[in-house]
Amino acid sequence: MTIADLHSTDESTNADGGVHPLGNLTAAEYETIRSIVSASDEFAETVRFAYVGLDEPHKREVLAWQAGDAPLPDRRARVLLLDMATGRSTDNIVSLTAGTFETRQILDGSRGQLPILDAEFEEIWSIVADDPRWVDALATRGLTVDQVMCVPLSAGSYDFPEEKGLRILRVLAFRQDYPEDHPWAHPVDGLSAYVDAANRRITRLIDDRVMPIPSTSGNFDDPALQGAPLETLKPIVITQPEGASFDVDGDMVTWANWRFQVGFDVREGLVLRQLSFDDHGETRPVIYRASIDEMLVPYGDPSPVRFWQNYFDTGEYLFGRYTNSLELGCDCVGEIRYFDVTVADELGAPRTISNGICMHEEDFGTLWKHSDLFTGSNEVRRSRRLVISFFTTVGNYDYGFYWYLYLDGTIECEAKLTGVLFTSSFAGDAEDGTAYPFASEVAPGLGAPYHQHLFSARLDMMVDGVANAVDEVDAVRLPVSETNPHGNAFTKRVTRIRGEAESGRTADASVARSWFVSSTEKTNAMGRPTGYVLYPQDAPTLMADSSSSIARRAEFATKHLFVTKYDPAERYAAGDFVHQNPGGDGLSRFIADDAPVDGEDIVVWHTFGPTHFPRPEDWPVMPVDYAKFTLKPYGFFDRNPALNVPAPVVAHCSMSPGAGVHGEHAGHGHAGAHDHAHIDHGGHDHAGHDGTAH
Incomplete structure (x- = not known):
């Protein structure tokens, strides 16, 4: 079964059994779309489906339906069609409710081409x-x-x-x-x-x-x-004797206090929708929709055959279609819940990628701990996180995208980069002995050009409702003064972002820069706005010159942060049609009207990722590199929300002969031949295909 085929509760269907308005397109719906398109007078044998995806209803329609104030929104799909014989390209909206084309737009290519097939x-x-x-x-x-x-x-x-x-x-x-x-x-x-x-x-x-x-x-x-296998590694056993702590009902997931919907799009890959936190019985929204909407890989070698190497793996290649089936390999360990995903192939037929998304829990060390000097209290709690992930292979590189939810309300997104370097013939040292300045020699005579991986995370925020604002927060050193006579004082500077045009901001680790996304309507027990802080991983933005073609095409990558007013048509940081786009679309166009973003329904766009000067150790296959950002509650709760996490059971902590239980090093017990233990014997996969590990 696919994610979209698993709708079975009131949360996933309406009273009449209709699909949730944000539910993924089902195999049956792809067949319906294909029938509608192929029945058109303009359809030809040489026409291919470049993209088929859910045309999501406006947020206000979905929220009104969920509140019982509006009917179920119509079900629509966006369909991009390319005639291979003529190059004719069209952008279409197909109504599944009415069974007809709603709109059809012919593209002339001046603002970009359809994705590559x-x-x-x-x-x-x-x-x-x-x-x-x-x-x-x-x-x-x-x-x-x-x-x-x-x-x-x-x-x-x-x-x-x-x-x-x-x-x-x-x-x-x-x-x-x-x-x-x-x-x-x-x-x-x-x-x-x-x-x-x-x-x-x-x-x-x-x-x-x-x-x-x-x-x-x-x-x-x-x-x-x-070389000879490393024989000294002993098996690590990860087991949950009582099963996983999450509940899955269709595409709806509940874990600890978190609730959200798992989604998938062939362009963006894994999508998380409507993340909310149960705060003592009150369901509090945090993010309406979260995805990686674009991924740029710009290369820095200016040679005549390589200067054009700048790849938008999301917009040009639709990296979701290359999602790995996680049936083989140890991509996930423990008590695993897999989700199949269904996409349309280039003939419009449904294609299922089995086990395309993996979800599991991970122990994550100490959650909180204190040994008190005065009372003798000695308390410790173990942290764990829920991991929702997928892997995609785009040519030579493999990318994993992992969303982590923590017990204390923290959200993280981490990209894992591995695979094979895109190589060149190493030009060698110049006559004066200086090395070629645009690539590393990773093996004799083999070069790897310098490059970047710049991911755009589209975060449709909904912190305690749709009225949100963003403040830039910097640490500030203070000089010696009457109020700071010893020079020890420091404070913070808070700058409200009022409009879209001023929202392009860069990270700055020297002042611990972060961005505070807050509700402008809700306050906490101290009377201050509830909110979440976006902590960036400080790294360079796009290294190309501002006058370059790639800088025009990827303005999103020239800053770490943009904020826009919500518009359902503004889905992709580099624009809808990225292939051969001359620039000026996407965020460049979104912020041109300088719409207000203070107290509005807003979308936060965050660029993150590494700048890669390849090493010999990255060849012939690259050990995983990491890039991530973190969203932490700041005043969202009135106190530590993880106080009620139970104390660890001593019997579940790791015990070795002659050793006691040690706080941070305490782990799960050795369960022996437990049915759902995952035993990793150096890379062999023992995960079952029914959603549990054996």
């Missing part, structure tokens, strides 16, 4: 292989077309006149020595083809220079390269 990628090899210029360029390097793998990549926007109005892909080549050989180890550098996908031709061939093809091995899965 897998079908277009599959055609690239034959297109370039039929061009004598490509064949000759390979021959100059001692290669034939059969010896190379072609990697088609998004084109960016560079005002090349021959590309106007066309769907362009740029192609790099990698030599593959045998079927099991990982070609990333052997870049054929100095050569690139620009391809008109619809007309099946190379519009421009860049043959800059012949460079040595690295001979190093990239076969990380070869035991000969791995």
